[in-house]
Amino acid sequence: MGYPHKPHDRETTVLSKYFGDAEAITLAGWKQRGGYAALEKALGMSPAEIVAVVKESGLRGRGGAGFPTGVKWSFMKLDDGKPHYLCCNADESEPGTFKDREIMRWTPHALIEGCAIGAYAIGAETCYIYIRGEFTEPIMRVEAALAEAYAAGILGTNAMGTGKTINIYVHRGAGAYICGEETALMNSIEGRRGNPRIKPPFPAVAGVFGQPTTINNVETLAAVPHIINNGGAWYKTFGRADNPRSTGTKLFSVCGNVQRPGNYEVPLGFPFKDFLYDLCGGPLPGRRFKAIIPGGISVPIQTVDEAEASLMDYEGFVEQGTMLGSGGVIVIDDAQNLVKQIARAARFFAHESCAQCTQCREGTSWTTRILERIVAGDGTAEDLDTLVDIADNMTGKTICVLSDSCAVPVMSGLQKFRGDFEALIKKKTVHMVPAVA
Amino acid sequence: MGGVEAPADAPHARHEGQHTPVFVGPRRAQLDELFTRYPTKRAALLPALWMVQHDRGWVSEAALAEVAEVLELTPAYVKGVVTFYTMYHQHPVGKHFIQVCTTSPCAVCGAEDVRDAFLRHTGCEELGVTSPDGKYTVIEVECLGACGFATPVMINEQFVESVTPEKVPDILAGLT
Numbered sequence: 001m002g003y004p005h006k007p008h009d010r011e012t013t014v015l016s017k018y019f020g021d022a023e024a025i026t027l028a029g030w031k032q033r034g035g036y037a038a039l040e041k042a043l044g045m046s047p048a049e050i051v052a053v054v055k056e057s058g059l060r061g062r063g064g065a066g067f068p069t070g071v072k073w074s075f076m077k078l079d080d081g082k083p084h085y086l087c088c089n090a091d092e093s094e095p096g097t098f099k100d101r102e103i104m105r106w107t108p109h110a111l112i113e114g115c116a117i118g119a120y121a122i123g124a125e126t127c128y129i130y131i132r133g134e135f136t137e138p139i140m141r142v143e144a145a146l147a148e149a150y151a152a153g154i155l156g157t158n159a160m161g162t163g164k165t166i167n168i169y170v171h172r173g174a175g176a177y178i179c180g181e182e183t184a185l186m187n188s189i190e191g192r193r194g195n196p197r198i199k200p201p202f203p204a205v206a207g208v209f210g211q212p213t214t215i216n217n218v219e220t221l222a223a224v225p226h227i228i229n230n231g232g233a234w235y236k237t238f239g240r241a242d243n244p245r246s247t248g249t250k251l252f253s254v255c256g257n258v259q260r261p262g263n264y265e266v267p268l269g270f271p272f273k274d275f276l277y278d279l280c281g282g283p284l285p286g287r288r289f290k291a292i293i294p295g296g297i298s299v300p301i302q303t304v305d306e307a308e309a310s311l312m313d314y315e316g317f318v319e320q321g322t323m324l325g326s327g328g329v330i331v332i333d334d335a336q337n338l339v340k341q342i343a344r345a346a347r348f349f350a351h352e353s354c355a356q357c358t359q360c361r362e363g364t365s366w367t368t369r370i371l372e373r374i375v376a377g378d379g380t381a382e383d384l385d386t387l388v389d390i391a392d393n394m395t396g397k398t399i400c401v402l403s404d405s406c407a408v409p410v411m412s413g414l415q416k417f418r419g420d421f422e423a424l425i426k427k428k429t430v431h432m433v434p435a436v437a
Numbered sequence: 438m439g440g441v442e443a444p445a446d447a448p449h450a451r452h453e454g455q456h457t458p459v460f461v462g463p464r465r466a467q468l469d470e471l472f473t474r475y476p477t478k479r480a481a482l483l484p485a486l487w488m489v490q491h492d493r494g495w496v497s498e499a500a501l502a503e504v505a506e507v508l509e510l511t512p513a514y515v516k517g518v519v520t521f522y523t524m525y526h527q528h529p530v531g532k533h534f535i536q537v538c539t540t541s542p543c544a545v546c547g548a549e550d551v552r553d554a555f556l557r558h559t560g561c562e563e564l565g566v567t568s569p570d571g572k573y574t575v576i577e578v579e580c581l582g583a584c585g586f587a588t589p590v591m592i593n594e595q596f597v598e599s600v601t602p603e604k605v606p607d608i609l610a611g612l613t
Contacts, residue, residue: 004585004586020445020456068511077503083476092582093580093582094580095540095541095579095580095584096541096542096584097582097584098582098583098584098585098586099585101582106590126474132582133487133522133524133581134524134536134578134581134591135582136441136591136594136595136596139440139441139597140440140441143441167474169474170438170440171483171484172440172441172483172484172487173483173522174460174483174486174487174522174523174524174525175522175523175524175525175578176522176523177579177580178522188483189475189480190477190479191479191480191481191482191483191508191518192479192482192518193517193518193521194521194522197600209475209476209480211478253584253585254585255542255546255584255585255587256542256545256546256584256587257545257546261584261585261586261587262585263585295542297540328542328584330542332542332545333545336545340544341541341544341545344539344540344541344544345541348541348579348580351579352579354521390601
């Protein structure tokens with residue numbers, strides 16, 4: 001199946017196999033498709049064995065940071081006598097990214113199964129799935145699936161008849177991009193403002209409610225049942241042979257000025273050029289790509305040359321001046337005023353700053369005002385230097401990386417598309433030359 | 438619970454008169470069940486606020502004080518949380534609360550024209566201002582997480598995908 005269009009021949013559908021298949025949404029339908037076999041198998045294994053399989057698979061976090069999942073799980077000390085928590089990050093709010101939404105809409109039981117396995121592996125009896133408040137349909141689907149799973153005895157105080165306790169609850173967010181940052185997410189679950197916390201302590205030491213906590217993205221957890229069923233070695237077969245650091249398949253969300261926007265699942269290391277032109281259908285009629293942001297709005301903008309030379313994995317994108325991020329591909333064509341779009345991105349960050357740190361609270365706002373002034377035709381040549389100076393002061397100096405994320409499109413835009421900025425400023429200068437008498 | 442629920446039967450209160458408690462009867466029972474999910478009462482704050490907004494349409498000062506009372510928090514603390522999250526209404530809004538995504542991925546697909554079409558056809562004219570008939574409030578929202586379906590618009594708890602300016606009159610006509 002596929003959604004919103006049928007899978008392309010070159011896709012590898014592991015996570016997205018049942019997108020668009022209404023029967024897969026229900027427990028009965030999910031079981032018919034092999035659902036919960038992995039949880040049953042996992043509950044018969046020791047937590048250490050599960051962690052070892054996930055480590056072997058090479059699975060890395062799909063939310064943006066790319067931290068190895070098995071290693072993260074191994075930080076949880078099972079014999080510390082403290083309650084442990086698993087938090088599933090379903091806040092999906094990075095502009096350009098809409099993959100977790102489809103996982104939750106079409107395969108909510110895949111997520112629940114992954115959460116249950118993850119909770120057991122880290123010694124947690126409670127898992128909170130933190131879903132952004134705007135995702136009403138995913139919330140309803142996951143809530144309905146949880147009700148089915150509890151009724152069937154899959155979850156609860158005697159999960160699958162093993163005597164183990166696994167409780168999973170949905171916690172609805174209420175509109176805040178920053179709550180996708182793991183420590184802000186934990187504050188939000190605790191009933192607090194979504195301000196990120198200073199690390200250390202790291203969540204594995206003192207997370208939600210001050211207890212050892214692991215936070216994993218939806219897509220990461222949804223991949224776990226497949227790894228348990230098929231083994232770590234199987235998962236490693238997806239990816240390019242010359243890069244063992246990026247394994248498995250990955251969902252990429254594609255949006256913007258492109259023929260076929262939507263979600264695509266490919267093995268990591270897939271050629272980005274083929275992806276953009278073959279799978280996604282290339283530019284709109286009569287248009288050419290101008291710039292590509294491959295991993296959500298927080299990663300550096302690529303030129304078309306860089307994008308076409310990229311291999312789609314953690315290392316491949318870094319080699320071409322950007323990052324894999326969350327896999328949210330934003331395509332911008334030659335009909336767009338790129339500086340206006342960078343200004344819009346800055347406005348997003350200014351709106352979403354939690355305002356704890358001065359560099360972020362002031363910097364996002366200053367950056368937005370300067371960029372909007374340039375777009376309005378009132379920019380000066382000094383403005384570009386000021387932008388660089390502000391961006392420098394916003395990078396690496398705050399509690400979380402929202403501030404850095406605002407500086408990224410500005411800096412990469414200035415480095416790679418400086419002419420676009422200068423043209424807007426020049427236009428204004430020409431405009432202001434007084435008429436000769 | 439404290440999640441997404443079917444629309445309330447009773448019309449939402451337009452003005453703050455005598456506050457009728459929210460957390461009585463079944464709502465109180467739901468709140469008590471919520472307490473079993475978390476090790477602290479404070480953690481039930483976001484879901485409790487969702488319940489208030491569902492039943493009353495917004496979070497009034499009096500409702501905020503009631504939430505503080507039942508969760509053993511102070512009103513100032515609850516207000517600090519309410520004001521942090523953009524989805525809680527601190528004043529009454531139109532019957533149809535329309536959020537148009539205009540963040541970069543939608544902006545490159547013409548979202549600003551969609552926003553303007555909603556402002557024009559609802560009679561709101563200005564973002565955040567409720568139309569004179571009380572039916573509509575239109576705001577811009579930052580990234581709805583449906584970028585491949587530009588322009589997504591959220592109307593109360595419903596998503597409408599792939600909205601273009603031409604579709605706006607029909608979408609509005611379909612609202613009840």
